[in-house]
Amino acid sequence: MTRTAAPKTRRRTTLIGWSFILPNFLGFAALTLVPVVAALALSFMEWDSYSTPEWVGLANFTRMWNNSTFWVALWNTCYYAIGHIPLTLVAALGFAMLLNRPLRGVGLFRTALFFPYVTSLVAVAVVWNMLFSPDLGPVNQFLRGIGVDNPPGWTTSSDWAMPAVILTSVWRDMGYYMVLYLAGLQTIPQELYEAAKVDGAGRWARFRHITLPSLRPTTFFVVIMLTISSFKVFDLVQVMTEGGPGRSTLVLSQLIFREGITQGRFGYSSAISMVLFVIVLLVTLIQFRLQQRSER
Amino acid sequence: MTTLLETPPAVVTTPPAKPRGGTAGKILGYALLIALSLLVMIPFAWMVSSSLKQNNEVFTVPIQWIPAEFRVENFAEIWDRIPLWTYLGNSMLLSVSVTVMQVLTGSFAAYGFAKVRFPGRDALFLAYIATIAVPWQAYMVPQYIIMQKLGLVDTHLSLILLQAFGAFGVFLMRQYYLTIPDELSEAARLDGLSEYGIWARVILPLSKPALASLALLTFVNTWNDYMGPFIYLTSNDLWTVQIGLRAFVGLYDAEYAMIMTGSVISVVPILTVFLLGQRYFVQGIATSGLK
Numbered sequence: 001m002t003r004t005a006a007p008k009t010r011r012r013t014t015l016i017g018w019s020f021i022l023p024n025f026l027g028f029a030a031l032t033l034v035p036v037v038a039a040l041a042l043s044f045m046e047w048d049s050y051s052t053p054e055w056v057g058l059a060n061f062t063r064m065w066n067n068s069t070f071w072v073a074l075w076n077t078c079y080y081a082i083g084h085i086p087l088t089l090v091a092a093l094g095f096a097m098l099l100n101r102p103l104r105g106v107g108l109f110r111t112a113l114f115f116p117y118v119t120s121l122v123a124v125a126v127v128w129n130m131l132f133s134p135d136l137g138p139v140n141q142f143l144r145g146i147g148v149d150n151p152p153g154w155t156t157s158s159d160w161a162m163p164a165v166i167l168t169s170v171w172r173d174m175g176y177y178m179v180l181y182l183a184g185l186q187t188i189p190q191e192l193y194e195a196a197k198v199d200g201a202g203r204w205a206r207f208r209h210i211t212l213p214s215l216r217p218t219t220f221f222v223v224i225m226l227t228i229s230s231f232k233v234f235d236l237v238q239v240m241t242e243g244g245p246g247r248s249t250l251v252l253s254q255l256i257f258r259e260g261i262t263q264g265r266f267g268y269s270s271a272i273s274m275v276l277f278v279i280v281l282l283v284t285l286i287q288f289r290l291q292q293r294s295e296r
Numbered sequence: 297m298t299t300l301l302e303t304p305p306a307v308v309t310t311p312p313a314k315p316r317g318g319t320a321g322k323i324l325g326y327a328l329l330i331a332l333s334l335l336v337m338i339p340f341a342w343m344v345s346s347s348l349k350q351n352n353e354v355f356t357v358p359i360q361w362i363p364a365e366f367r368v369e370n371f372a373e374i375w376d377r378i379p380l381w382t383y384l385g386n387s388m389l390l391s392v393s394v395t396v397m398q399v400l401t402g403s404f405a406a407y408g409f410a411k412v413r414f415p416g417r418d419a420l421f422l423a424y425i426a427t428i429a430v431p432w433q434a435y436m437v438p439q440y441i442i443m444q445k446l447g448l449v450d451t452h453l454s455l456i457l458l459q460a461f462g463a464f465g466v467f468l469m470r471q472y473y474l475t476i477p478d479e480l481s482e483a484a485r486l487d488g489l490s491e492y493g494i495w496a497r498v499i500l501p502l503s504k505p506a507l508a509s510l511a512l513l514t515f516v517n518t519w520n521d522y523m524g525p526f527i528y529l530t531s532n533d534l535w536t537v538q539i540g541l542r543a544f545v546g547l548y549d550a551e552y553a554m555i556m557t558g559s560v561i562s563v564v565p566i567l568t569v570f571l572l573g574q575r576y577f578v579q580g581i582a583t584s585g586l587k
Contacts, residue, residue, distance in 0.1 A: 013412060013414050014415060016408075016412055017413070017417060019408075020404055020407050020408030020412060020491070020495070021405045021409065021420070023400075023401045024402060024466060027461030028424070028427075031439060032427050032463065033423065034442075035438035036430055036438075038438035039434055039435045039437065039438050042437070042438060049444070095332070098325060098328065098332075099329070101325065103325070103329070109333050110578075111574060112333040113336055114578070115336070115337070116336065118567065118570040119340075119567065120519065120520045120562050120566055121538065122537075123559035123562050123563050126541070126542075126555060126556075126559050127556070130354075130552065130555075131339060135355075136356070136357060137355070138342060171336065176581060179582055180582065224429075231431060232431035232433050234522075235521075235522040235523055238523070238526070239542055252433070253431070253433040256434075257433075257436075257523075257527065260436070260437035261436075261437065261440055266437055270437055273431075273433055273436075274434070277434040280430070280431055281429070
């Protein structure tokens, strides 16, 4: 109706449209849009809280390139993502498959599996840190019980700290993605399965040829969300290990925080944050491409 | 008209009640589910049981699941150790303010994006969506500089402002409004209602489930946020439960039982909120996953 209206009414509609968006947009523009653009500009500048900003071109980036801590943090972040993304995805899909059938008490199970995601993060990190205690912690007690003589030192060992963080994060996040998969599963028409059964397709064949392809849009969304959240991991690492032992669990967002806010090196930390941004952007774009190709 | 006015169907419905698989398969499925759910719940069980123990009972071989003697005193003593009331109050203040602001401005903006057609609308919406994908860490330093210039570092206001205008709320509400048929607002327009009237009297009442979802998601996220308060709040009396608990662990790292008590207390409010509004919470997540 508005499309055919006279110019005067159209201008009125534009005003009304903006009036709805404005209260949110003002805050959003000032505190999100402007900082996003500013981060890009800052990465080419030298600036701390006291000096005047100075354009330095790529100096921050060459400094980053030559800094071993940056590479360690980059690798740790990728390590975390490589562990966190597939494990969470498989756990979430598995639980969703188990719960997507007519069972008594299905709601109870769903709540139980979803619980970790809601619990406050510090409590989660604190409890898991204790569960992972090398000597008397329940995890290692269990491992010794099943015959592992020298169980890992978990958060006290530079080799095992990251796996410990990853395990905790998978435990915490899988319930969230399980809900997304449950919603996806419920859009698949039952008739497809019935027809396949008639044709003699077994359980595995039905999963491979009906469930997985039908879930492709959900999986696509889940992978993107997991990627974004993996690359910005901070809270869990900060509370569980503070990046240690040594630099073994130091991730990019901790480095950005340390350089930018603790040390006040605004330009240098913005350069690191550009790297983080570009990685997330690239991974997302690649996934979009793959998704489009598979739809064709 | 009456059918149109009914709430759009919930996204997560109960599974189809068609029996599948044999009895053996069913029992196996049950057993697997029960075992896995218990496994997932073990950390909670251990947390609660440890919070009721003597300090030297927390780590024992083998694990004692039921304390020899229930030390309920832990729950009384912890309040003398850390100003938990202050922390809980601060967390509550932040979570409530952020939630109210998000729901108000988010649902209002979402109406503009979903129901009013004007030039530049879709480009603007794209800007919102795009920033959801930008990691917060990528622009938290410029944000911090802005807050510093405004003199808002180490105030609650800084955190409220930072989280109140999130793009996520606008996105979630718009997704939901799109499922409400346009005929409804057209009819209301013909009846002489202004756009604001339509938002307040037609759309808002219809979107109660989505509003509840957004409110719950925002509340839980703000309550559980660690990084925001960690960066912005340096004064002890402004700390949230998350920061307070972390500081307590740092100071008394050998008081295992008391640490567990603190953890339990920090979790109880949020679990209560979650259990009360579970349905909306789950729906909100499912809605945000739909395209």
